[in-house]
Each structure stands twice: as C-alpha cells, then as structure tokens.
Amino acid sequence: xxxxxxxxxxxxxxxxxxxxxxxxxxxxxxxxxxxxxxxxxxxxxxxxxxxxxxxxxxxxxxxxxxxxxxxxxxxxxxxxxxxxxxxxxxxxxxxxxxxxxxxxxxxxxxxxxxxxxxxxxxxxxxxxxxxxx
Amino acid sequence: xxxxxxxxxxxxxxxxxxxxxxxxxxxxxxxxxxxxxxxxxxxxxxxxxxxxxxxxxxxxxxxxxxxxxxxxxxxxxxxxxxxxxxxxxxxxxxxxxxxxxxxxxxxxxxxxxxxxxxxxxxxxxxxxxxxxxxxxxxxxxxxxxxxxxxxxxxxxxxxxxxxxxxxxxxxxxxxxxxxxxxxxxxxxxxxxxxxxxxxxxxxxxxxxxxxxxxxxxxxxxxxxxxxxxxxxxxxxxxxxxxxxxxxxxxxxxxxxxxxxxxxxxxxxxxxxxxxxxxxxxxxxxxxxxxxxxxxxxxxxxxxxxxxxxxxxxxxxxxxxxxxxxxxxxxxxxxxxxxxxxxxxxxxxxxxxxxxxxxxxxxxxxxxxxxxxxxxxxxxxxxxxxxxxxxxxxxxxxxxxxxxxxxxxxxxxxxxxxxxxxxxxxxxxxxxxxxxxxxxxxxxxxxxxxxxxxxxxxxxxxxxx
Numbered sequence: 377x378x379x380x381x382x383x384x385x386x387x388x389x390x391x392x393x394x395x396x397x398x399x400x401x402x403x404x405x406x407x408x409x410x411x412x413x414x415x416x417x418x419x420x421x422x423x424x425x426x427x428x429x430x431x432x433x434x435x436x437x438x439x440x441x442x443x444x445x446x447x448x449x450x451x452x453x454x455x456x457x458x459x460x461x462x463x464x465x466x467x468x469x470x471x472x473x474x475x476x477x478x479x480x481x482x483x484x485x486x487x488x489x490x491x492x493x494x495x496x497x498x499x500x501x502x503x504x505x506x507x508x509x
Numbered sequence: 510x511x512x513x514x515x516x517x518x519x520x521x522x523x524x525x526x527x528x529x530x531x532x533x534x535x536x537x538x539x540x541x542x543x544x545x546x547x548x549x550x551x552x553x554x555x556x557x558x559x560x561x562x563x564x565x566x567x568x569x570x571x572x573x574x575x576x577x578x579x580x581x582x583x584x585x586x587x588x589x590x591x592x593x594x595x596x597x598x599x600x601x602x603x604x605x606x607x608x609x610x611x612x613x614x615x616x617x618x619x620x621x622x623x624x625x626x627x628x629x630x631x632x633x634x635x636x637x638x639x640x641x642x643x644x645x646x647x648x649x650x651x652x653x654x655x656x657x658x659x660x661x662x663x664x665x666x667x668x669x670x671x672x673x674x675x676x677x678x679x680x681x682x683x684x685x686x687x688x689x690x691x692x693x694x695x696x697x698x699x700x701x702x703x704x705x706x707x708x709x710x711x712x713x714x715x716x717x718x719x720x721x722x723x724x725x726x727x728x729x730x731x732x733x734x735x736x737x738x739x740x741x742x743x744x745x746x747x748x749x750x751x752x753x754x755x756x757x758x759x760x761x762x763x764x765x766x767x768x769x770x771x772x773x774x775x776x777x778x779x780x781x782x783x784x785x786x787x788x789x790x791x792x793x794x795x796x797x798x799x800x801x802x803x804x805x806x807x808x809x810x811x812x813x814x815x816x817x818x819x820x821x822x823x824x825x826x827x828x829x830x831x832x833x834x835x836x837x838x839x840x841x842x843x844x845x846x847x848x849x850x851x852x853x854x855x856x857x858x859x860x861x862x863x864x865x866x867x868x869x870x871x872x873x874x875x876x877x878x879x880x881x882x883x884x885x886x887x888x889x890x891x892x893x894x895x896x897x898x899x900x901x902x903x904x905x906x907x908x909x910x911x912x913x914x915x916x917x918x919x920x921x922x923x924x925x926x927x928x929x930x931x932x933x934x935x936x937x938x939x940x941x942x943x944x945x946x947x948x949x950x951x952x953x954x955x956x957x958x959x960x961x962x963x964x965x966x967x968x969x970x971x972x973x
Contacts, residue, residue: 383717390724
C-alpha cells in the first residue's frame with residue numbers, strides 16, 4: 377500500500393524481477409488496503425506510513441488485531457526516519473521497517489527473510505496488497 | 510539533532526536557582542529558630558515549641574512540594590506571608606520587640622525580591638511592617654518603644670525597597686532575554702520541523718530515482734526496451750521534481766533570512782508568461798497550456814525572474830492535478846478590482862479547492878509559510894504565494910462551478926512616476942511606449958497554445 381504510484385510500481389517490479397512467482401496486489405489507501413487484505417489474505421504486506429486518511433500504522437494494528445489476517449507479516453516502507461515512527465510500527469506489529477529511499481535488493485532480501493522465517497507460509501505466495509488503481 | 514540541543518541547553522534560562530534560593534532561605538529560618546531554641550533558658554514556653562514545630566513542618570512542605578503544578582505567583586505570596594507570620598510569632602512568643610530578631614524579616618523580603626516579583630516583595634514588606642508594629646504595640650504600649658519600632662520598620666522597609674528595585678532592574682533584562690530565548694526556540698523548532706518535513710518530501714522522488722535506476726542497472730538484460738524507457742521516464746520526472754523542490758527550499762530559506770530582494774521592473778505580461786512556460790520541464794506540458802492575455806493589459810511591475818517562477822509553479826501544479834492530460838488555461842488581464850492591478854488566473858478541471866495541497870497553502874490555517882508543506886507541490890505553491898505577497902499582490906484559489914478550480918493572483922501594474930517620461934527601456938533594450946504598450950495572445954480552435962503579439966504602435970515584437 378502506497379499512495380505514490382511510482383513507489384508502488386517500484387515495489388511491484390522489484391518483486392516481479394526477483395524471478396519468483398509472487399502474486400501481487402496493490403492498494404493506494406488504507407481503507408481499500410484493509411478490505412483487500414481481508415479478501416486475499418496475503419503472506420507479506422508492504423505498508424507506507426504517511427497516507428491521507430488511514431496511514432500504515434493503524435492499518436498494521438488493524439490487520440494484527442484481526443485473527444483472520446494476523447498471520448500476515450508486515451513490512452513498513454516509509455520515508456519517515458524518526459525513531460518514533462519506527463517504534464510505533466514495531467508496537468503495531470510490523471516485522472520490518474525499511475526507510476525510503478531503499479535499494480530494491482534490500483527490499484527483496486527482507487521479504488525473503490520474512491517468508492523463510494514464517495515456515496507455515498505457502499512458499500510461492502508473496503505479496504502486497506491492492507486494488508488496481 | 511545534537512547541535513541544536515547544545516545551543517538550546519546553552520540558552521535555556523536556569524529556573525532552578527530561584528526555587529533553590531527560596532528553599533535555602535526557609536531552611537535558614539528553620540536553623541535560626543532551632544538555634545534560638547537551644548539558647549532559650551529553661552523552661553521553654555509551650556507557644557515557642559509550637560511555633561518551632563509549625564515552622565519545621567512548613568519549611569519541609571514548601572521545600573519539597575512540586576511548585577510547578579500550582580499557580581506559583583499566588584502560592585508564593587501565601588508562603589511568604591506564612592514566613593512573616595512565623596517570624597512575628599517567634600518575636601512575640603520569645604524575644605520581644607527589643608531584640609534584633611526583627612532582622613529575620615529580611616529573609617522573606619529578600620526571598621520575594623530574588624523571585625523578581627515586585628508585588629510579592631512589597632506585600633511581604635508591608636505585612637512585616639504591620640505585624641512588627643502590631644507586636645510592638647501589643648507588648649509595650651509605651652511611646653518610646655513604639656517610636657523605636659517605627660524607626661526600625663522604616664529602616665527595613667527602605668532597605669527592602671532598594672533591594673527590590675535592584676532585583677527588579679535585573680528582572681527586566683531577564684525578561685527581555687527570556688522573550689528572546691523563547692522566540693529563538695520557537696523559530697528553531699519551526700525550522701527543524703520544516704527541515705524534517707522537507708527531508709521527508711525529498712525522499713519520495715529519491716526513492717523512485719534510486720530504486721528504478723538500481724533496477725535498470727541490475728536487470729538491464731531482462732528488461733525490454735519499452736520497460737527501460739518507462740523507468741528512464743520515471744527517473745527523469747522524479748529528478749526534475751527533486752530539483753524543483755530543492756530550488757523551492759532554497760527560495761524559502763532566502764525569504765526567511767530576508768536575503769531575497771525583488772528587482773522590480775516594467776514588463777509585458779505576455780513575455781513573462783511565455784518565459785514561465787519555458788520553465789516547464791516538458792514540451793508536452795507546454796502544449797497543454799492555453800494562454801490568453803487580454804488586449805490592453807498594462808505593463809506589470811514585477812521582478813521578472815521571480816514572477817516567471819511563480820507562474821511556472823502554479824501552472825505546473827495545475828498540470829499535475831490534471832494527470833489525465835487535461836488542459837490548463839492561463840488568463841491574464843486587468844484585474845476587476847478598482848486598484849488597477851493585473852490579474853492572472855490559472856484554471857484546470859483537475860484542481861479541487863478541497864484538496865490538501867491547496868488547503869495547506871491557501872486555506873484558513875495557512876498562516877505561516879514554513880508550516881507543514883504536505884508535499885513538494887504544496888511547497889512550490891507556498892513559495893509562489895510568498896513571492897506574490899512580496900510583490901504586494903494577492904493570491905487565492907476559488908471554485909469554478911464544477912469546472913475544477915482556479916488559482917488567481919494579482920500583481921501591481923507599472924505606474925510611471927510623476928515627471929518621468931512615459932517611455933521605458935525594457936530588459937532587452939527595446940523601447941516601449943510606457944503603460945500604453947500592450948500585447949495579446951489567444952488560443953486557437955485546436956486548443957493548442959498560440960500566442961501572437963498585437964503590435965500596437967509599431968514597437969518591436971519581443972517574445973520570450
């Protein structure tokens with residue numbers, strides 16, 4: 377989830393170019409992200425923090441609070457570098473925090489690490505949420 | 510940020526000492542009282558013991574209770590009054606008016622003076638004088654005693670007044686310093702918040718630039734040419750965006766420091782608009798702008814470079830809100846208001862009065878330029894607004910009945926000064942017929958921008 381189309385595109389292409397066969401969905405705001413996550417139950421969710429209306433941290437808390445979706449691993453990808461945001465994200469249940477700008481290889485590495493840690497995950501389903509814009 | 514906190518720590522007024530002095534004075538009272546208890550020949554009076562106990566409890570309480578939560582001014586006067594009462598009780602129960610213990614009255618008076626509060630100092634002094642007189646009259650109603658008590662009261666009142674005056678003079682300096690410090694702190698805070706916001710904004714285009722260039726670099730073989738071209742386009746657009754934001758930030762900094770000086774001159778509106786359009790990053794953007802300048806528009810009195818920046822920022826912002834390729838129209842002409850200004854209005858279907866960027870810059874709460882620009886676009890508009898206001902013009906946004914919104918601004922027209930020949934030489938050296946000169950442009954049927962000068966009195970056609 378990111379309201380900036382080029383950031384979404386970057387994350388999507390990074391995952392696609394990794395050579396693994398991930399299913400990817402996108403959302404451009406918090407409300408549709410939550411709906412989408414409930415519908416597709418992704419393994420990994422990439423969230424931006426600074427969004428109009430519902431930002432990444434409330435989305436993160438909501439996903440973690442819902443037993444249906446709490447299994448998803450959450451990666452916050454944000455331009456905010458302040459420690460307040462980082463600790464708030466961790467408290468909300470995020471597994472990783474990546475600051476923008478990031479190197480695509482880093483994003484990939486962290487997503488892979490999370491998926492391998494999560495042994496119960498279907499190996500070939502990755503993700504991100506979203507409604508085609 | 511380490512440097513900032515250092516400066517802050519250095520400038521932070523030290524509030525602690527005053528409280529500590531107050532506490533120390535109270536402790537001094539306590540110690541004096543106890544010393545006198547020791548010196549007291551047996552048997553001690555019950556009243557004296559009671560006074561000592563009350564004094565001890567009172568000193569402990571006032572020393573250790575957190576002051577900050579109370580209305581300290583009121584509480585302070587109350588506590589000082591208690592000090593005075595304690596001393597009076599001590600004199601009355603123990604030593605009598607003839608003793609030198611009346612000097613203890615200096616402690617609370619000094620205490621109030623050190624707190625830099627004239628009201629407290631005067632109040633304490635008056636209370637001390639009244640209670641001392643009262644004790645004197647109560648104890649020995651004879652006239653000679655009363656006279657000596659009165660003279661003592663006069664002595665300590667006068668010296669206390671001098672003392673208070675001295676501290677009051679100090680306090681003025683202190684207050685000015687405090688005010689300056691507060692001002693500095695809030696300015697520093699605003700600036701650092703602004704910087705943190707801006708650095709956050711910088712990261713957005715930087716993310717795309719870093720990310721896509723990395724993808725291009727690492728996956729060059731796998732990416733087909735059209736994909737590569739797409740990535741390059743994103744990188745190019747975002748780097749232009751980044752450059753614009755840096756420019757805006759430098760402008761804001763210059764304005765903040767008052768280093769930006771306008772060099773106003775008389776210019777043709779159309780020329781300024783034309784040059785402004787050249788500042789747009791892409792030729793395709795230029796194609797989307799319809800420019801119309803009314804015939805008879807007076808020359809405008811502006812800093813040409815800055816006004817070009819203003820117009821290109823506004824047009825760019827209107828273009829970005831119309832991502833679907835919708836066109837943007839720019840109209841310039843005499844302002845309908847009676848001040849004889851020139852008005853420029855940029856309309857776009859995609860603009861919305863309610864959108865956050867516009868609200869931040871033009872909304873009711875948009876008082877301070879450097880407050881929370883929500884995006885690079887808002888930053889650009891904020892700079893535009895500040896520049897227009899520096900020119901003495903107005904800038905506002907309004908709804909246009911379902912046709913999106915319009916950003917309008919006014920700029921001063923050129924008014925020839927008394928006695929000055931009505932002919933001016935423009936920057937390019939061509940001679941013009943003063944305020945009578947005008948130019949005109951219009952859009953053709955295809956919606957593409959087309960501009961032509963209407964050569965008035967045969968002056969040269971000079972288009973940017």
